[in-house]
Amino acid sequence: MEPRTTPQVGGMGHSMKRKEDPRLIRGKGNFVDDIQLPGMLYLDIVRSPFAHAKIKSINAERALKVPGVLAVITGETLAKYNLHWMPTLMSDTQMVLPTEKVMYQAQEVAGVIATDRYAAADGVEAVEVDYDPLPVVVDPFKALEPGAPVLRTDKKDKKDNRIFHWEVGDKAGTDRAFAAADVVVKQDLYIPRIHVSSIETCGCIADFDRVEGKLTVYMTTQAPHAIRTVFALVAGHVGLSEEKIRIVSPDIGGGFGGKVPVYPGYVIAVAASVVLGKPVKWIEDRMENLQADSFARDYHIKAELAAKKDGTMTALRIKTLADHGYADAAANPSKFPAGLFSICTGSYDFKNAFAEVDGVYTNKPPGGIAYRCSFRVTEAVHTIERMTDVLAQELKTDPAELRLKNFIPAEKFPYKSALGWSYDSGNYSAALKKAMEMIGYDALRKEQAERRKRGELMGIGISSFTEIVGAGPSKHFDILGIKMFDSCEIRIHPTGKAIARFGTKSQGQGHETTYAQIVAEELGIPAAHVEVEEGDTDTAPYGLGTYASRSTPVAGAAGAMAARKIRDKAKKIAAHLLEVSEDDLVWEPGKFSVKGAPQRAKTIQEIAFAAYTNHPQGMEAGLEAVSYYDPPNLTFPFGSYICVVDIDRGTGEVKIRRFVAVDDCGNIINPMIVDGQIHGGLTMGLAPALFEEISYDENGNIQGGSFMDYLLPTAMETPSWETDKTVTPSPHHPLGAKGVGESATVGAPPAIVNAVVDALSHLGVRHIDIPITPEKVWRILKDKGVAE
């Protein structure tokens, strides 16, 4: 799409430099830990060394003698106000601080408040807790066995560890299709626990003003308005009323889903501030962040795919066990306990599908949040893209050919999937063919054959994913009952400049730039003259926040709709100024002119001035609008990725030689930012594919609880990503845009795994679970007798 505006205006399609960068490159950003309030105190947290234990006693006597320590808050303290438990976003409950027992290692046990962070840490060391260890449930399969210890003893009627059973699709029809299939392939896949590890950890400053009765919380949250309402609902009974709560999300150092939940630390800080009447800062350290914050994934998947002899896919059947830890603290829309896992039919034209997911409690931190992915889409895409390759291997077919044969054809959109989604638009074969051309697919296959003759291990892997983002239509999507609309309020100042406020919150996505570009596109006011503000609940319109790639699809659409309301009013003012009928006016970005007399025109700036100085009689002065946008459907970005790997037969190391990503996110607002989002997403796809995993030993001790052994990819392991695009606009989004922040995280892992398995397929290897570490590969090579 050619830009409709000039680079000076900077509407859609311009790679405008980011408006947020001048402060960030000068070290003048304003992150939570940068804020220092007068008289501020510090909270540090005592954490459990046990995964499951009764608390016999907590003795704070010694801690209270530590110089600088002012208070120690325990579950008993909070229980007096009935604040020791809180709801999760999935309507489960979790402890703020325990009164009876701890349920995972590193769980919060007590909060120490002190005059500085060192004194608070000294206080934590001095708190004495006496534990009585209980049997630990680590394995989610064992958690469901009869006789397994019931973990949630706080729930009176709970007799087992099952959280939910959820299913979707036509079971009988799918079973029939399997019975009639020529070929059935089956594969178990484990998608391990991982952690988003944004480089900034979580934290807050709770500042309760006793005189005004007002609580201000500066916090690392992706969803400030939802948090405000949760606080009001949880603490309403102790007098915290929603108009007296202000949540401020300042600059956020990456979120990726990890900054959606309410963590106990936030609540303890709030309680401490209310009790002590002083601002209280809590900043978790990295180990706390890795060990106690919500986790992603942890899906044990059994997948089956049925097909005809000629490779036509006919049915998909999936059974999944989801390890949620001790509480279902996922941040899914409430009607979707397994998120949008039902996108698992992917890019293929399945007639039949059935999926079921069982959620289970274990002695691990609450989990089930996203890792830069829209509610379990990564798990779904990994399954279908792996299964496609498993089928190709079974049929001895080229995986690209098998995909091209089974893609939903471009002419079938909008397409109703077997599991009920209505895909808005797509052209899957165009994206795959482009990727194949970019990487030279046919030549690579020839090279691979030659290398194999020489005993070299080279693989080519494809992933042709379909994303599902932009939650969501109010009919189906809510969090704790609040519908998942989003919002924008635009005010045009008399001199033609604007402020636009949104219900979302950027954590690096560049909203200050792209939202300004949306306003520029719709009103012709230069993006440089549009101030974008988010994250302060006292000023921004209510919205559900930024996660699940929903900012552009929902809030971005609200921005366009609010701007269009302003344009409607501007048209009336222009007609008044030009003394013509509205029907005689034509719009081009930045001005209305009279049909047939283009020299008779009023710019948006002239109209804005008139809105305050010379507005028509009978019309209200001013030029502003609010839009609460309820999307009619989700958007379905897609793409095809191809990865080439070489495997070292001596060490088992996987080296990514090339990685080509062709993405289609519909119409693009800022190509530079889209490219950056894809680079980052690909790297967060590489990470779990090859490096990241958080596991537990049989006692529930976390393995991978610091950056010593939880391996984020550095610049050395990360390949130089090659990106390109196709553009298939969304037919229902006002700008034709779809959202892009998570496509690559979702699409990349199976491309990498498929490449590694492809490199080893002639040895009889069909599947490897992620992360594909050198050790795992080396063991396979040794087993197959090809290790050097």
Added chain:
Amino acid sequence: MAKHKIRVTVNGTGSEAEVESRLLLVHFIRDVLRLTGTHIGCDTTHCGACTVLLDGEPVKSCTVLAVQADGREVATVEGLEQNGQLHPIQEGFWEKHGLQCGYCTPGMMMTGYALLKSNAKPSEEEIRKAISGNLCRCTGYVNIVKAVQHAAARSR
């Protein structure tokens, strides 16, 4: 806890303070001097968000005690801009979209700055190696490499 009088020159300005033995340099910079551009991202010296220059060498200031900086020169992100002119490394990050959330950026820029001091024309491999002690979760490093290359070209 014993206290020590230290004198540290930060971005060319001398500062005196009395600090506890255990005070980390990063907390001295952030909490005492209130230069909050230097960030903290881990506690095991892996992420590099706290990278500053100590006598011209990049160090992770979460693993240096404030007392170790006594009598020495520290350079932080706030010192990069001179007389209202962005340093080429800052320009590079802005121009090439080398940052997203901006949290790792100050440390990343200080590492890039130090690299260019010792190697005016680094290859992509050399840049990647130099920044491998600085983690970024947003950018996938591609544009950070381009940002450093841009700065190298501008500095010549």
